[in-house]
Amino acid sequence: MLSRRELLSATMAAISSSAASQTFARHRPSQADLMDIARQHGHWLAGRPGGAFADLRGGDLSGLCLDGLDLSQADLTGASLAGAYGTGFVCLQGCLAKADLTGVRLIGPALDGADLNRADLRGAWLADREGLPVQSHFGSQADGRASLLGASFNYANLSGARINAYLAGTSFDGANMAGANLSLCRGSADFRDANLTGAALDYCEFKVVDLTDAELQGCTFNRTTARRGHALPPQIQTR
Secondary structure, eight states: OHHHHHHHHHHHHHHHTTTEEEEEETOOOHHHHHHHHHHHHHHHHHHHOOOEEETTTTOTTTTTTTTEEETTTTTOOOBBOOOOEEEEEEOOOSBBBBBBOTTTTTEEEEEETTBBBTTTTOOOOOOOOSSSEOOOOOOEEESSBBOOOOOOOOOEEEEEEEOEEEEEEEEOOBBOOOBBBBBTOOOEEEEEBBBBTBOOOOOEEEEEEEEOOOTTTTTOOOOEEEEEEEOOOTTSEHH
């Protein structure tokens, strides 16, 4: 059985030959354009007539509102989402490799299985939304929790980012996380070779965490616990 990431790669490869692809590569869609792209992409995901895959490679979505948008499997490779924001349902479970997400503010985003390798997330904010479930403009629903299950941030720049999310198989291998705040995260994560200088990982509840060869100078782990892991500093209490 294919993993989520293998399925995403296979989907991207198949899209290149699809006539149902809507391309905005290297262009800036308006807010209305983006809503229409998401609507047509939703039809494509559901296999309904009028659908069009969202090809946003290299597109400029900076500063746009992402509330209520489901862009699962969309291709945002190298796109700019700098300063984009969303405080409700936002689903970006696609390819965002090398994308610019500097200063993005997403509350309760679904990024499960997303490819964010070598993306720029300096000053980004990915956090939980407390309260009732939130609704997509197109019928999907999420529980308002930021979710990064299976997401990959390998060699991404997350310096100064704030991440308060559920992690499971989330990979930060070689990422620059200097000064990042990951307090209150829970689940499982891989921080091998990551730069966590001055980062805060306080009050986290890890099932499994790997800190092998990570740079931990000035990193704090106040009241952080882990069931098991690799290269755990003495500040992390095992349960």
